[in-house]
Amino acid sequence: DAGVTQSPTHLIKTRGQQVTLRCSPKSGHDTVSWYQQALGQGPQFIFQYYEEEERQRGNFPDRFSGHQFPNYSSELNVNALLLGDSALYLCASSLGGRISGANVLTFGAGSRLTVL
Amino acid sequence: AQRVTQPEKLLSVFKGAPVELKCNYSYSGSPELFWYVQYSRQRLQLLLRHISRESIKGFTADLNKGETSFHLKKPFAQEEDSAMYYCALGKSNQGGKLIFGQGTELSVKP
Incomplete structure (x- = not known):
């Protein structure tokens, strides 16, 4: 089992552009959560997808949106990129949506986004 | 607001x-507390959770609700313990939505 896979691993964009990041959850998991990790900071929750719907959302603007597909994979989209969006974007998978056990997260290696 | 504080950036x-490794939290309800660890060139992974009350790799952590703390302890550090450690707070009805501290880098010298 490859665990959680994310793509791309690195990418560079310019201000105003749009970006799409992809995530495949660990085999057997049905819930995907996205986190943003700025340099020197802990991960910050963006949103969670379960049963193809956004179930929870952190304090991020509407420029951040996502999608979950029937095979449980997920995408994170960021529109109108700002310099401050430069960060490591982590995908984490779990089982069962918002239940307590879903706090046990399996993380991917991340996608490092640089906005120039 | 819920918050997790790790006062030491480097230990x-x-x-x-x-x-x-110290961790303090602010939350008025019944929290779920976790320690996640990231070894060099590896992914962030769960080390332990308070409800399990188990020892992982010699590490233990006790939830102290009176002091709102969840400190991570190990009696004898090993070089392979060198890593970035993150304390995280979760809620039972918001599974998957964790609040992380800023992390503490542990360096164990020979």
Whole structure:
């Protein structure tokens, strides 16, 4: 089992552009959560997808949106990129949506986004 | 607002010395507390959770609701313990939505 896979691993964009990041959850998991990790900071929750719907959302603007597909994979989209969006974007998978056990997260290696 | 504070950005100890990584949280309800660890060139992974009350790799952590703390301890540090450690707070009805601290880098010197 490859665990959680994310793509791309690195990418560079310019201000105003749009970006799409992809995530495949660990085999057997049905819930995907996205986190943003700025340099020197802990991960910050963006949103969670379960049963193809956004179930929870952190304090991020509407420029951040996502999608979950029937095979449980997920995408994170960021529109109108700002310099401050430069960060490591982590995908984490779990089982069962918002239940307590879903706090046990399996993380991917991340996608490092640089906005120039 | 819920918050997790790890007061030390860097903790450096010698091999064999005791280790305590501090974590304080603010939350008025019944929290779920976790320690996640990231070894060099590896992914962030769960180390332990308070409800399990188990020892993983010699590490233990006790939830102290009175002091709102969840400090991570190990009696004798090993070089392979060198890593970035994150304390995280979750809620039972918001599974998957964790609030992380800023992390503490543990460096164990030979």
